[in-house]
Amino acid sequence: MSADYVVHGDVAVITLNNPPVNGLGLATRTAAVDGLRRAQMDANVKAIVITGAGKAFSGGADIREFNSPKALTEPTLHTLIRTAEEAVKPVVAAIHSVCMGGGLELALGCHYRVALPGAQIALPEVKLGLLPGAGGTQRLPRALGLEPALKMIVTGNPVPSEKLPALFDEVYAAGTDLVAAAVAFAERIADVRPLPKVRERKVDHPDLEAFLRKTREEVLATSARFPAPAECVDTVAASATMPFEDGLKFERERFMHLMGTTESKALRHAFFAEREAAKVPDVPADTPQRRIAQAAVIGAGTMGGGIAMNFANAGIPVTVLETKQEALDAGIAKIRAVYEASVAKGKLTSEQLAQRIALITPTLRYEDVAQADIVVEAVFEEMAVKEAVFRKLDDVMKPGAILATNTSTLDVDRIAAFTRRPQDVIGTHFFSPAHVMKLLEIVRGKATGKDVLATTLALAKKLKKTGVVSGVCDGFIGNRMIEQYVRQAGFLLDEGCLPEQVDRAIEAFGFAMGPFRMGDLAGNDIGWAIRKRRQVEQPGMRYSKTADLLCEMGRFGQKTGAGWYDYPAGQRTPQPNAQVNDMIVAHSQALGIARRDIGDDEIVERLVYALVNEGARILEEGIALRASDIDMVYLTGYGFPLFRGGPMFYADTVGLPNVLAAIERFAAGRNGEAWQPAPLLARLAAAGKGFNSK
Structure with a gap:
């Protein structure tokens, strides 16, 4: 059973019991419908309360059942809601903690709703590229009004x-015994007739067409890549323009349409x-964890400061x-400046700023970090520098402390070997800006303890x-793949592109930033240092020389005001530079x-399939x-654009045979050695499978 049934006096209480959030999967729906029918048949029961066990009323439908027979197996979520709504005895939803998605749709189908304060109420289906599919777009506007419902x-x-x-x-009030209060409420309204139904309310708006037109424009401006928000507007509009059953049918049609979209x-x-x-x-989930009550960061630069803020x-x-x-001093000042900017934007209060600054202690002495439970090294990306830090940490840190490195490319096993406690060493590669x-x-070394990994x-x-x-x-995963992506960007420059064309194309595809803007933001000198190391360690690896020539010009990116693009003082908007473009052509x-x-x-x-091909090697x-x-x-x-699901998922949507054919075509052209x-x-393409095939 996934729901409990007890009777308090003349009130039946049905408690959804499907941890952790009482998802409305088939077993839970079945038990809830059985409970409703049982209460209906019991002459001694005058009213019904539905609530949730544990930490939720209900988090909604079980999305693991989407696209499976279980979603359409009776009783469906629609059937459960209709069973509550059409009950001849009053049904009260007693809500606490979390009431979202199908859980809220069930509550809207009940005759009454009572709640504790602080319960999180939402219809979050749009975040999965969907709209509420069990009456939410039709009942919530009737319960709340069109504008607040549409916003939610x-x-x-x-x-x-x-x-x-x-x-x-x-x-x-907070602390109230919810079930006892709901039972008392149910007893008070047990004989009230007719039973109130949200579906019978009307949706009125003084200027419906103008409001919908303005909302559609706003949605298209902010969510052009995602079809669900616009569909939500149209479906909610139906609550004001269609009879309830017609609106419900329209909602279901649009829900099924969205279910099939790639987005x-x-x-x-x-x-x-x-x-x-x-x-x-x-x-396993029950792996013992180490206590993390105190932390330390080695290095107060951009990364170290960001990690400390975390x-x-x-x-x-x-x-x-x-x-x-x-x-x-400069590092602590930068941290304070970031927090002060958040206060200015209303994201933090002055009290919160003071609390967070008070948690950060600056020091010049290794002895002051010795009692930390975890220490994160965030120093210059050079093995000799890392070695000096880890040998010192090995000497001073207390037994059982986790020694973490923020390295973005270097060998974590080699770093661990600088200590007498390799089981305590792990990679924690934060991304810049680290506080955002x-x-x-999380890089697992060959000696990293399981408890260290579980704790991290x-x-x-x-x-x-x-x-x-x-x-x-x-x-690791990200930078190993991005290296192939950046290599192809460089080869594209050699063959005929300019930076702005490459960035424009990949940003139109949906990337937040193209490879050359990304290089300018991160610092072109960082890639330059990595390439120099590569030339020693992997002399056969070929790159376009344009990035090296750029660095030789002193154009390291935004931090110098000049990289692939110019950045006039006080601006971050890239401006193409004729000298750089002339260098590329020459x-x-x-x-x-x-x-x-x-x-x-x-x-x-070329950019995306370079990621995919290297990702396949990493996976294998x-x-x-x-x-x-x-x-x-x-x-x-x-x-990477969220609406495309990531490089490996995107490759699956394109079809691996098509991806492989493109890669083989590139392998036959210039720089073909980068396209094996x-x-x-190749195996998955031949088998007609995808990277995410079960």
Whole structure:
């Protein structure tokens, strides 16, 4: 059973009981309908209360059932709601904690609703590329009014129960025994007739057409890549222009249409991928974790300061260590400036700023970090510098402390070998700006303890990051793949493109930023240093020389006001530079390459398929646990368009045979050595499978 049934006096209480959020899967729906029918048949029962066990009323439909026979197996969610709505005895929804999606739609089908304050009320289906499909677009406007209902449905954002008085018959004081209060309420209204039904209310608006027109314009301006918000507007509009049953039918048609869109499939893929990323097959959920009550960061630069802010934001005291007072002072000042900017924007209060600054302790002494439970190294990306830091940490840190490195490319196993405690060493690759970016690449060394990995995954969640586990290789998942992407961008310059054309094409595809704008933001000198190291370690790896020539011109990006583009003082908008473009053309001539017109489709294919091909190698080598982990790295750390689901999911939507054919075509052309198809890609294409095939 997924619902409990008890009778209190003359009131039946049905408690949804499907942890963790009482999802309305088939078993729960069946038990709830059976409970409603049982109460109807019991002459001693005068009213019915529906509530939820644990930490939720109901989080909604079980989306794992989408596109499966279970979703259409009776009783469906529609049947459950209609059973409550058509009951001849009053049905009261007693809401606490979480009431979202199908859970709210069920509550709207009940005759009455009571709640505790602080319950999160939402119809978040739009965040999965869908719209509420069980009457939410028709009942919520009738309960709340058109404008507030449409805002909730289009944004999908939760609203506390106490801010929705029109939705509830009673909102109790915090700490109230909800079931007892709901039973008392049910007893009071048990004999009231007729039973109130939300569906019978009317939706009125003084200027419906003008409001809908303005809302459609706003939605198209902010959500042009996603069809669901516009569909939400049209479906909610039906609540004001159609009879209820017609509106319900229209809602179902639009829901089924959205279910089939690539955008919704991509969003649902990302939803599940984020949850799967936290699962490591040989590290079960009950793996013991180490206590993280105090943290330390080595380095107060841009990355170190951002990492320190993550800890402070999570309420974890953090000590920041630098080697020179001026660098330490500058780092702390930068942290304060970031917090002050948040206060100015209304994102933080002055009290919160003071609390967070108080959690950050600056120091020049290693002895002051010795008692930290975790220390994150964020120093210059050079092995000799890392070695000096880790040998010192090995000497001073208390037993059991986690020693983490923020390296973006270097060998974590080699770093661990600088210590006498390699089991305590792990990679925690934050992305810049570290206090903003959601991705945390967690690099598991060959000696990393399972408890260290479990603790770091839990810490990622506490820091509000998406933790993705990577094995050890040069560049891990994200930077190893981006290297091939950037290589192709360079070859495109040699063959006929200019930076602005490449960036424009890939940004039109949906990337947040093209490769040349990205280089200018990160600092072109960083890539230059990596290429110099590559030339020693992998002398056969070829690159376009344009990026090196750019750096030789002193154009390192935004930090110098000049990179692939110019950045006039105080501006971050890139301006093409004639000297840079002339350098690119001259370099092609020096190589003897006849420049050609390259279409945007070729640009996109070469950049994206370079990611896919390297991703396939990473997957086959076991560096990534699953294709969806690679997608999460790119969705949360590299600006890959969410509506395309990540590079591996996108390849599946294109069809791996088509991807392979394009790669083989590129392999036959200039720079073909960069296009050897990954064996896994070739095997899956031949078998008619995708990277995410079950």
